[in-house]
Amino acid sequence: MGNEQNTFRVVGTRPVRPDGVDKVTGRAEFGADHQLPGMLVGVVVRSPHAHARIKSIDVSAARAVPGVLAVVTAADLVDLPSELSSGGEAPINFRHVSHNVIARDKALYEGHAVAALAATSTAIAAAAAALIKVDYEVLPHVIDVLEAMREGAPLLHPDLFTTGVTPTPTTASNVAGVTEFALGDIAKGFAEAEVIIEREYTTQPVHQGYIEPHAVTATFGADGTASVWCSSQGQFMVREFCAKLMGMDIGQIRVIPLEIGGGFGGKTTVYLEPLALALSRQSGRPVKMVMSRGDVFKATGPTSGTHVKIKLGAKRDGTFTAGEMTLKYQAGAYPGSPAFLGGMTGLTPYLFEHAKATCYDVVSNRPKSAAYRAPGAPMAAFGVESAIDELAQQLNIDPLELRLKNAATTGMRTLYGAKLPVVGYVETLEAAKAHPHYSAPLGPNQGRGIASGFWFNIGGPSSAAIHVNEDGTVEVVTGNPDIGGSRASMAMMAAEVLGIDFAHVKPTIGDTAQIAYSFLTGGSRVTFATGKAVIEAAEATVLQLCGRAAKMWKVEPYEVEWRAGSAHCTRVDDTTRAPVTLAEIAHQAGRTGGPISGNVSINAAGAGPGFGTHLCDVEVDPETGSVKIIRYTAIQDVGRAIHPAYVEGQLQGGAVQGIGWALNEAYLYDEKGCLLNSGFLDYRMPVASDLPMIDTVLVEVPNPGHPFGVRGVGEVPIVPPLAAVANAVSRATGVRMTDLPLSPPHVLAQLDRAKTAG
């Protein structure tokens, strides 16, 4: 299949999503909706301390409460060794995952689970939970990344020694690891510079903010096998993690994915699932557990707070000579921040002959960080894109022209070594330049910010099955939860290959027993990788359909061609065999060899990287420091938009989440390390009334690694907004903003400081 423009019949159209009506009418079944007969209510007892040794846990009083049928502590999960294993999105230390699910020796953050119980009612469960006595030895805590790195800081793990440094340290540290990337000779690059910008930036940890809290129902069968119903970004991930933590075989657990009310990376690990399984195993009853919003904020993964230092060198004509990043990222309670991904992405939009990144992964007394769209990239991009804006001002060069002068192109060597495949970054900059937004006049106290961003996008294992029904309708089964409209895209790609109407294709998300393994939904991989599997399954189905037509016509299969949903006989001068439709072949399937289906499992390679450029106009109230977004345009190379409306939605959603990160969102702690704003009233995410319509421009530079040219699109749009907003505020006020969030008090303080200084 080629990448020719305008040759598609279904791809590029905007049909109504198959899951839409159920979702807007309340019929869709989300995590908390699942019910089973005899189901118990599970609750978690959480640490009230940011850092404490658990001296003992007495569950006897709780266990004695009538209606309490199970109580579990860390002793009920396998005590796993500390070692890296493959699993999830990256090599994982399952000991850390297990300890994050339920604390074993120490509670490492407020909200860390220490025990769980199941009872016949919510009231009984809550009353019994209050009777669990945990004897804590409260320890000093540390939250801030720089504080955690200081010598003498409270130590979270006495057995944590910094990796990636030589010689191997002999004393424990909160710095879990250091990763370095280098290209060329950084000293030479700065020596060649005529202008150098060096600045420090900070970002706060922010939560993914998914609307649906974590929820699970688990039950054990009499044969020792278990079933789990939950909303997650990967039913196979949940199965694997639970098997590991529970000491079970993977084949003993079936995970049934329910609808997911947002994930954004935050549902790529487990929290409640192993506890529900342990409670169900002990009680012999199904157990349901649902987090409150407070639990979500206190115990599930935000992304890292960071300290970022950027140094850029350039010639007076704007040519970049060197770029250096020092990135310090909070990992939360256990190692594994995305600092290295910041190091791999921050400078990638630009050609640097000499570049370096040093990335620190630092533990602190906060929930273990989890992935959040383009993990690690927005924070590094905030620093780099802010420094570029300042450089443009110093050099008196238009910020778009400065980016164009240095823009990454196909074949450019990146800081992480590899050369870029076909990319469309320049095209996004040109689209930004041509957009009316860029030349629109600005009023008093208004400013315009520009920023760009990069994300790799990934492929990986995916499976798809296509079943042709007797009447010619088609089922498409895949193994990836639909977090961004992927059902529609899967059905559209199948319809495109099969040559039938979208309305005749029904997409379904299979459970772990219904479809072969598929890596989780994340990394902007599903439309690309699972879509590729769907296309191949549809092509396999077409081969079968042609074979059946050949049998019906008594010709050879090579004499049959599939066009526009029908088999055509290609035998020369044969006019006796009229084309037969898919429905006609399906109707005869029982007589020509049985049901028709295509099953494909692949490890998809060829993911196409993505670049985006955002334009942001703000108005700043100099009396209050309040920032209003007055216009915003997100431009991105999307390869090929299968369903443009959902691609635009991805760009808009990413932009809005990034705007929240830039303007409002932050965790507020008291002096004991306890969270003060664990709800949406005090943790301020943007709502529709805060924002203008987010305009989008889809640039289509097809990815040659996909039959239709698809690139992942979900990660890139959250990378530019932090700097786009900060650059706009900096230009509106004439004061460079380097610390997020740009809340009114902070902006006002910066304006006052600038006035005092000068």
Next chain:
Amino acid sequence: MALVILQSDFARRYTGGQTQIEVNASDYRSLVAGLERRYPGLAEQLSLGMAVAIDGEIFQTPLLEAVGPDSEVHFLPVIGGG
């Protein structure tokens, strides 16, 4: 011979600072075997937590991927996502 290019930080720890290594290999598996013969223990480091870019294309779980005589090979951390 395929050219393996290592990050200097990685090379300092595992190859005595050698950042560019020529290896005669037809696929990823034989390339890693060739590296292991020259730098014992390196294969273990590459087996966990490292993806590979062969001529710019990134493979997260490599084994049988083809390596050409003029290929350029980089090792990099496995990339996750949200």
